[in-house]
Amino acid sequence: MSYHVNKKGYYGEFGGAFIPEMLYPNCEELRQNYLKIMAEPSFQEEFDQLLKDYVGRPTPLYFAKRLSEKYNTKIYLKREDLCHTGAHKVNNTIGQILMAKKLGKNRIIAETGAGQHGVATATVCALMGIECVVYMGEIDIARQAPNVARMKMLGAEVRPALSGSRTLKDATNEAIRDWINNPVDTHYIIGSVVGPHPYPDMVARFQSVISKEIQSQLLEKEGTENPDYVVACVGGGSNAAGAFYHYLDNPDVGIIAVEAAGKGIDTGESAATSALGKVGIIHGSKTLLMQTQDGQITEPYSISAGLDYPGVGPMHAHLYKSGRAEFISITDDDAMTAGLGLCQLEGIIPAIESSHALAIFEDKKFKPSDVVVVNLSGRGDKDLKNYIDYFKL
Amino acid sequence: MNRIQEKLRENKKLLSIYFTAGYPNLDDTVSIIQDLEKNGVDMIEIGLPFSDPLADGPTIQDSSTQALKNGMHTALLFEQLKDIRKTVSIPLVMMGYFNPVLQYGVEEFCKKCQEIGIDGIILPDLPLDVYQEEYEALFKEYGLINVFLITPQTSEERIRAIDEASDGFIYMVSSASTTGAKQGFGDEQQTYFERISAMDLKNPQIVGFGISNSDTFLQATEKTKGAIIGSAFIKHLTEKGVGQIAEFVQGIR
Ligand SMILES: Cc1ncc(COP(=O)(O)O)c(C=O)c1O
Numbered sequence: 001m002s003y004h005v006n007k008k009g010y011y012g013e014f015g016g017a018f019i020p021e022m023l024y025p026n027c028e029e030l031r032q033n034y035l036k037i038m039a040e041p042s043f044q045e046e047f048d049q050l051l052k053d054y055v056g057r058p059t060p061l062y063f064a065k066r067l068s069e070k071y072n073t074k075i076y077l078k079r080e081d082l083c084h085t086g087a088h089k090v091n092n093t094i095g096q097i098l099m100a101k102k103l104g105k106n107r108i109i110a111e112t113g114a115g116q117h118g119v120a121t122a123t124v125c126a127l128m129g130i131e132c133v134v135y136m137g138e139i140d141i142a143r144q145a146p147n148v149a150r151m152k153m154l155g156a157e158v159r160p161a162l163s164g165s166r167t168l169k170d171a172t173n174e175a176i177r178d179w180i181n182n183p184v185d186t187h188y189i190i191g192s193v194v195g196p197h198p199y200p201d202m203v204a205r206f207q208s209v210i211s212k213e214i215q216s217q218l219l220e221k222e223g224t225e226n227p228d229y230v231v232a233c234v235g236g237g238s239n240a241a242g243a244f245y246h247y248l249d250n251p252d253v254g255i256i257a258v259e260a261a262g263k264g265i266d267t268g269e270s271a272a273t274s275a276l277g278k279v280g281i282i283h284g285s286k287t288l289l290m291q292t293q294d295g296q297i298t299e300p301y302s303i304s305a306g307l308d309y310p311g312v313g314p315m316h317a318h319l320y321k322s323g324r325a326e327f328i329s330i331t332d333d334d335a336m337t338a339g340l341g342l343c344q345l346e347g348i349i350p351a352i353e354s355s356h357a358l359a360i361f362e363d364k365k366f367k368p369s370d371v372v373v374v375n376l377s378g379r380g381d382k383d384l385k386n387y388i389d390y391f392k393l
Numbered sequence: 394m395n396r397i398q399e400k401l402r403e404n405k406k407l408l409s410i411y412f413t414a415g416y417p418n419l420d421d422t423v424s425i426i427q428d429l430e431k432n433g434v435d436m437i438e439i440g441l442p443f444s445d446p447l448a449d450g451p452t453i454q455d456s457s458t459q460a461l462k463n464g465m466h467t468a469l470l471f472e473q474l475k476d477i478r479k480t481v482s483i484p485l486v487m488m489g490y491f492n493p494v495l496q497y498g499v500e501e502f503c504k505k506c507q508e509i510g511i512d513g514i515i516l517p518d519l520p521l522d523v524y525q526e527e528y529e530a531l532f533k534e535y536g537l538i539n540v541f542l543i544t545p546q547t548s549e550e551r552i553r554a555i556d557e558a559s560d561g562f563i564y565m566v567s568s569a570s571t572t573g574a575k576q577g578f579g580d581e582q583q584t585y586f587e588r589i590s591a592m593d594l595k596n597p598q599i600v601g602f603g604i605s606n607s608d609t610f611l612q613a614t615e616k617t618k619g620a621i622i623g624s625a626f627i628k629h630l631t632e633k634g635v636g637q638i639a640e641f642v643q644g645i646r
Contacts, residue, residue, distance in 0.1 A: 021543060022448060022571075177448075281491050291492070293496065295494070
């Protein structure tokens with residue numbers, strides 16, 4: 001069994017392209033071209049070079065000595081927090097802006113929740129001199145003022161999503177509506193491994209540089225490419241898809257996906273999609289999503305805006321359903337505590353999203369000899385206000 | 394023969410109206426349908442509200458949000474419609490997004506539609522290939538006509554495939570847009586209407602999106618079988634309430 005996408009765009013029973021006909025030509029153009037374009041040497045060269053010189057790759061694989069001592073196992077951190085713009089998101093936006101150029105598009109749209117993907121998109125658009133419109137829920141615009149300012153400084157137009165619950169899912173709807181209304185000149189840079197085929201696969205491939213680097217870095221440090229476990233937080237699932245990618249079909253490597261439990265799975269304020277979701281359609285993909293019995297998509301909650309999405313990418317739905325990955329959910333409180341713990345033990349301030357992945361060591365026990373790689377998807381600068389409020393700093 | 398197929402054989406241009414069930418008030422469904430028929434509308438699309446209607450512009454989005462707030466849901470809509478065939482005889486089509494249907498159970502949904510006397514279904518985000526592989530047999534078993542959309546961007550090859558898969562009419566989206574985004578038609582639409590007309594498809598076409606008054610109705614139906622009005626009717630309901638349906642329909646033709 002393979003955990004990669006099949007020819008028709010499915011991971012097991014999940015994925016596909018459940019889109020209105022208005023979007024069919026856009027998605028079809030992408031589907032027919034993305035693999036071809038990615039395989040072109042000129043594309044590869046430019047992508048690799050930008051990742052190296054602009055993003056700062058490879059990011060270090062850092063042996064966290066004091067954290068390892070605390071939990072009595074060998075913990076490595078994959079330092080995506082050191083990427084330009086502060087998170088893994090830019091790996092994908094670099095890839096997609098090059099894709100857009102190859103497809104002859106001259107206008108970019110994107111959705112954003114906390115603003116990380118919006119900033120990463122605005123950044124590559126500035127780099128390439130391409131017009132950029134970012135949709136962001138009206139409520140998120142108010143909550144994430146610094147990232148709104150960053151996008152504006154980078155030359156992007158930030159358009160408020162005023163529909164529905166006025167958060168990430170609605171920003172995504174607005175971006176899709178924009179794409180329907182501008183089918184010819186516009187490329188939609190989706191920010192995670194979600195949306196209709198081929199997006200989940202394309203974004204996973206751009207993020208797969210993470211696990212490719214882990215393989216060679218671990219070989220150098222541990223004499224093997226394979227950790228015993230690789231751990232990542234899952235919002236839509238792009239940093240996780242990248243960290244898992246080259247290990248998906250390797251049964252020697254355990255995969256642990258960490259979701260946001262919010263205030264607790266049973267509180268009604270949670271974003272733990274695997275625990276609370278059912279199979280359905282969201283943003284053009286058949287996957288697990290949080291919804292009412294009647295099939296209306298519900299609003300998730302997490303202290304971390306990046307994990308506050310009511311679905312997961314179809315790859316992760318399949319990893320969950322098939323049992324290939326273990327899914328753990330972590331509450332706001334446990335994530336915040338783990339985040340502060342990393343600051344004090346290792347001198348690294350993590351994004352709250354990444355703190356969820358770090359929090360699993362409290363309950364989940366590993367052997368002293370286990371090598372556990374945690375994908376540190378982003379840094380905590382963007383979250384300072386949350387940390388300040390939470391810890392009364 | 395299905396009521397839609399019969400209606401399509403009538404020698405006239407068809408006026409079809411879309412409204413969102415549960416809007417403006419939860420219990421308006423039946424009276425809106427009755428009033429539309431009374432005023433000479435040929436076919437009705439009953440919109441099943443969805444939280445995330447991504448092919449719709451603000452007017453239909455807002456009506457869906459309000460309908461859900463009012464308490465509309467699939468089972469309730471079926472309950473409201475259970476006696477509709479005692480008073481209404483024009484074709485009725487259910488229109489919505491796929492997820493609520495999936496959660497209700499596709500077979501159960503089709504069965505209910507048949508019981509009530511629904512004639513067709515439009516689910517814009519149920520793609521052609523999935524329909525054919527998984528649901529076509531079911532829709533046929535329950536006597537339901539599935540309606541597909543085409544747009545100015547749809548390739549000729551795909552239009553032929555959609556024509557082949559259809560046995561009622563083709564929903565011709567007038568421009569690359571969400572609902573209610575554009576008003577009126579330009580040269581681009583005229584060319585598109587002519588191009589499709591020249592393809593000599595086996596299914597008649599009914600135009601939707603961008604029709605709001607008698608002018609646009611006439612333009613849209615010059616080369617096609619009929620036209621569907623959605624956002625303009627919802628706006629009318631919002632502004633004038635449910636008591637003025639006659640005025641709206643008579644303003645169209
Ligand atoms: C630092 C960080 N990690 C994780 C995520 C969640 O996204 P994904 O699950 O696609 O990696 C985000 C999203 O904004 C993020 O900023």
